[in-house]
Amino acid sequence: GAGVSQTPSNKVTEKGKYVELRCDPISGHTALYWYRQSLGQGPEFLIYFQGTGAADDSGLPNDRFFAVRPEGSVSTLKIQRTERGDSAVYLCASSPRGPNEQFFGPGTRLTVL
Amino acid sequence: SQQGEEDPQALSIQEGENATMNCSYKTSINNLQWYRQNSGRGLVHLILIRSNEREKHSGRLRVTLDTSKKSSSLLITASRAADTASYFCATDASSGNTPLVFGKGTRLSVIA
Numbered sequence: 732g733a734g735v736s737q738t739p740s741n742k743v744t745e746k747g748k749y750v751e752l753r754c755d756p757i758s759g760h761t762a763l764y765w766y767r768q769s770l771g772q773g774p775e776f777l778i779y780f781q782g783t784g785a786a787d788d789s790g791l792p793n794d795r796f797f798a799v800r801p802e803g804s805v806s807t808l809k810i811q812r813t814e815r816g817d818s819a820v821y822l823c824a825s826s827p828r829g830p831n832e833q834f835f836g837p838g839t840r841l842t843v844l
Numbered sequence: 845s846q847q848g849e850e851d852p853q854a855l856s857i858q859e860g861e862n863a864t865m866n867c868s869y870k871t872s873i874n875n876l877q878w879y880r881q882n883s884g885r886g887l888v889h890l891i892l893i894r895s896n897e898r899e900k901h902s903g904r905l906r907v908t909l910d911t912s913k914k915s916s917s918l919l920i921t922a923s924r925a926a927d928t929a930s931y932f933c934a935t936d937a938s939s940g941n942t943p944l945v946f947g948k949g950t951r952l953s954v955i956a
Binding site: 735761762764766771772773774775776779781786787790820822824826828829831832833834835836837838 | 874875877879885886887888889892932934936939940941942943944945946947948949
């Protein structure tokens with residue numbers, strides 16, 4: 732079946748602009764996670780949803796970052812007033828209820844000029 | 845912050861040789877997983893070992909877990925050029941759906 736998809740695959744924006752990154756999880760997966768990966772590092776947790784609600788947003792670096800999952804499926808990560816330090820690959824993952832094996836999307840590479 | 849440290853940071857071997865990567869972590873865990881990543885994009889789940897397990901096999905992969913030393917190892921036997929990738933360990937602290945904490949990864953190069 733279809734895996735996790737993320738759009739766009741690449742996003743180039745200018746400092747100060749607003750961006751939205753989209754994640755389509757595997758159908759039926761209740762948990763959805765956002766991670767951020769900088770060059771040469773492992774992914775770092777940002778926020779996780781169980782259904783429609785954010786179960787843990789402790790990884791969001793500051794209030795410029797926000798994520799929603801209004802219908803418990805697709806999620807959007809929103810970054811306001813982007814900064815050059817926000818440049819990274821943003822990864823989305825989903826998992827079914829119970830086992831914590833997470834299925835990752837291909838990521839969105841964000842470049843802030 | 846990242847939980848684990850993989851060792852070595854980079855590993856280069858000849859095709860057919862075995863590759864061993866190690867991971868150390870800091871806090872108590874529920875599960876430890878290994879993931880593979882090609883070209884800095886999506887991660888692929890390889891294997892999950894629970895905190896009450898000591899060893900697990902899957903095809904050419906063998907994972908060990910030593911909770912007393914807070915460490916794990918991933919062994920890839922009879923490596924192939926297609927195994928070239930970055931390998932990450934990831935831990936979670938409780939049962940069910942929880943965020944994973946990743947190490948920095950080991951970059952494996954398998955030379956044909």
